Amino acid sequence: MSSPTPFPFDRLSRRPDVEGPDLVASDAADRLILDESAGLRADAPTGSIVAIGDTHGALALAAAHDGARDVRVHQDALAGERAISRNAEELGLSDRIRVVGLDADAVSDARVVLLRLPRALDALRDVAALVAAHASPDVVVVAGGRLKHMTLAMNDVLGEHFGRIDVSHARQKSRVLFARDPRAGHEPAPAAGREGDLEIRAFGGAFAGARLDNGTRLLIAHLPEDPAGGSPEDPLIDMACGTGAVAAHLATRHPAAYVYASDQSAAAVASARATAAANGVEGRVEVARDDLLAGRPAASASFIALNPPFHSGAALTERLAFRLFADAARVLRPGGELWCVWNSGMRYRGDLERLVGPTRQVARDAKFTVTVSTRR
Template identity: 30%
Template sequence: MKTELSLLNRTLELYRYPKLSHDKLQAWDAGDEYLITHVEEQNFNRGQHILVLNDNFGALSCWLSSQHVVTTVSDSFISQQGIHANLAHNHCASVNVISSVENWPNHVDLVIMQIPRNNRYLTWQLSQIRALYGDSCQVIAVNKAKEIHSSTLKLFEKHLGHTTTSLAWKKHRLVFSQGDQPNPPHVEPYTTWRVEEEAMTLSNLPNVYSGESLDLGARFFLPHLPGHAKYHDIIDLGCGNGVLSVKLRQLNPDATITSVDESYMAVESAKNNILLNHLSNEKARFVANNCLDGFSAQTQDLVVCNPPFHQQQAITDHIAWQMFCDAKHVLRTGGELLVIGNRHLGYDKKLEKLFGKRQVKLVATNAKFVILQATK
């Protein structure tokens, strides 16, 4: 794994978070390099206030902090931890790192953006830039050239203003935009919709997975969630918009339910959806975290989990393995981990290795998904 980002006679040592001993993925991409090189070539005056959006592990924040005042906005708890760690490791100047649900600064001179995969989140960020800063600052964004479609550029023009692009470099392209759209449409932060078969209403902030309809995995999982007096303490790990938390609260009204996700917008949406469905949050906790870091051992009776198989742009299975290990750690003896996943991911083998073959059983399956229960 390459850890040294060397550009323009300067070197940063950067790591992904969490730092893994055999990680083959590096903490930055060619898009970061393209943005950094372009900004340096513009010779901006020192001390510019730069807003950095969607910095994966801090390459942009670390580099720009040497000459400018930097505020970094991220929806990812994991990215934030990586940014903080890399800032400290490289002895960088202070950067104001805030979450996606906090207020942005009132004034910035330049916005630097890694274009997010989620178009609803991109639309919301563009509308925020236009509303807060107008045409007083320039926006420079980057993505892989194959991911910048004509529809992407139309979003920039519709919600921000005049937009152009650069030539491709290392399969990446820059997008330049100015907030001069005279009549940008208003963008609501929440999207609200009804799940009729569950008598449930859900509302999602822009960067929440499956934010306009119930995803197939959750739809299959919901009828198999348990309700029993023996479940005093429950964790919804990777809670997303909190749909499983809502159902678990309906089935287990007296339990303490903790909704955990690495997305700040997911955690906030889960919290909102408990209230939206007229459920008590008296015994509810909502935590942005890297899996179950810092949770005490043997404190839970049930963990439900729908693991992601990617981190930012990278496909990886280490998150699922960490979730399973963390779940076993926090479960009391006799406690249960309930997992849903695509059939081809082989979660049964991972769970058998961790919990023992006799402790893993099949709960339900269909053509696409499998639900497994592992008992500690």
């Protein structure tokens, strides 16, 4: 049964995720998914509604506001996951939603899946396969996004695991796909790649997939021969580790070193653990899902490597990198070094000087710059 009062989208916040005038907690695609799924949700039994890719809770919380209970919700980014919990508390809906990982239990016996379409087709393929394997046979996936980020290939990917795909009319530059009749479901498995002696593993949605992106390749080629640190108390750190390629490289290149890798993405963390295992270094590589380096004490690290992201969802923003630089500075001990690669057009050198310390260029190619900043 729907609530007599409209859901207060304007009360949703991105916090503690990065905020800004161009970054929103909900948009027209969320509203279209909710409108197109209203009848399905009204008929869904308790505990059978799941929201996936729900960046800050608009889908799950609106469903709960409309009367649904035990709504399962998954968001890959830890900051977004925490924003969902915070928004639920602010709206008095905490007892109606349940934050879950992306696994079989998340979609078991689901009847309605509200999905924000991921931009990466591999991420969509993982979700579709998992839902098809574990949801109810009469599940309907209501998958929506902004038209500028949708492609016909998304229909094809959903068609690999569902027998019927329908398409809504567009509204406010958004559209919804309906997937029914699940088939050929299976557990997601990481893609495998190799660069030189380095094995790379990547679950859907992990940045760059099972290969080295050009920035990471340049960074790895210019990392120091003998970095300071590497003990269990002062490990070499791969910050915002993605698939863990840098962490695995450090552990294989320095066989006595311990490495700590962190990322706020659940898909990245799973990928980095798989990459460490594929290279036989899982015993010396700890991988944590964390916002920045919150789990590391201040002034405790001698070496951090970083390839900072510059997208929050589909939006381009420098704010993510600034947060990463500032927390790297917090964790570095005086004299510790931040080795960073960045798109040269971002012009981060002045920010690194301001937030970390003296910064020098180590390498540069047509697109990327590698710098080392020494903590004051």
